[in-house]
Amino acid sequence: MRRFIWIALATLLLTPNSRFLYAEEGKKLKVVTTMPDFADMAREIGGNHVEVESLTKGIEDIHGVPVRPSIVAKLAQADVLIELGLGAEHAWVPALVETSNNQKIQQDHKGIGDIIVSDGVLPREVPQDLSRKEGEQHPQGNPHLNVDPSKGKAMATNIANGLSANAPQYAKDFEANLAKYLEKIAAKEKEWQAAAEKLKGIKCVSYHRDMIYLxxxxxMTTIGEIEPKPGVPPSSSHTAQLIEDMKAQGVKIVIREPQYSEKLPNDIAQKTGAKVAKVAVMVGGHPEAKTWIETVDANIQALLEAAGVK
Ligand SMILES: [Zn+2]
Structure with a gap:
């Protein structure tokens, strides 16, 4: 009998997540997200059972959010942290999570509250070696899949599964809300695919390499970026080459992400006869678009306008 108790006790202590399972009936799950996109989805799926806050507003550079003590305080209080993953937030989130000392949200799923929206999605552009010669910002492949209209389902499902693991008492509600949300996305996809027909074959460039999935x-095709490599500031020689390539290939659109100054994209557009399209890399980049679905809408609308095929 004593042996059994010891085994039971050891199992309880060694099961990494069991001690931190959130299970208080009637209390709201405190959710913190790295991007407003995931905050919107967590509200859709979590409904009344969650209290959600995004650590960014949507015009920051997700690879380099300034470290603020207020972020640590929010992480310390969180039951759940929802992040993009694939190393996108590696310059700021890991150190802040460690400082918060909150065991529930330890990264790489060490804490049950760590939800990674890119789980199970095969990233593009995974580096072949570890030298980081392609820049520091995309160490595990291109992480900007949240701008891809077809990834909404995978992101929302990962969020719903993560919330259910943390608050199993509400799992049925999360599942029902997820089903409703996926229906909304599926209805919008018909519109987005119709727009895609009009944009097919149009060439563009963007400031950062964050548009490949969209x-x-x-x-469409992207022939290059204003940044020579992700996170490497523009140089005059690279810009001159980009302008030449754009002219040679008949590039019609310069995508300007709202976190970057519009000056250089405007100059390049003027020299090449292209049009500038403001395309948000996160919810919040278009002030009027409050949700992930509205942001996809606004992004596609901006591209249609720039392409002159509205
Ligand atoms: Zn990036």
Whole structure:
């Protein structure tokens, strides 16, 4: 009998997540997200059972959010942290999570409250070696899949599963809300695919290499970026080459993400006869678009306008 008790006790202590399972009936789950996109989805799925806050407003550079003590305080209080993953937030989130000393949200799923929206999604552009010669910001492949209209389902499902693991008493509600949300996305996808027909084959460039998933969804192609490599500031020689390539290939659109100054994209557009399209890399980049679905709408609308095929 004593042996049994010891085994039971050891199992309880060694099961990494069991001690931190959130299970208080009637209390709201405190959810913190790295991007407003995931905050919107967590509200859709969590309904009345969650209290949600995004650590960013949507015009920051997700690879380099300034470290603030207020972020640590929010992480310390959180039951759940929802992040993009694939190393996108590696410059700021890991150190702040460690400082928060909150065991529930320890990264790489060490804490049950760590929800990674890119789980199970195969990233593009995974580096072949570890030298980081392609820049520091995309160490595990291109992480900007939240702008891809076809990834909404995977992101929302990961969020719903993560919330259910943390508050199993509400799992049925989360499942029902997820089903409703996925229906909304499916209805919008018909519109987005119709827009894609109009944009097919159009060439563009962007400031940062964050548009590959959206551009591919729309049947467009991207021929380069204003940044020579992710996170490397523009140089005059690279800009001159980009302008030449754009002229040679008939590029019609310069995508300007709202976190960057519009000066250089405007100059490049003027020299090449292209049009500038403001395309948000996170919810919040278009002030009027409050949700992930509205942001996808606004992004596609901006591209249609710039392409002159509205
Ligand atoms: Zn990036």
């Amino acid at each position: 551009v591919e969804y729309l049947g």
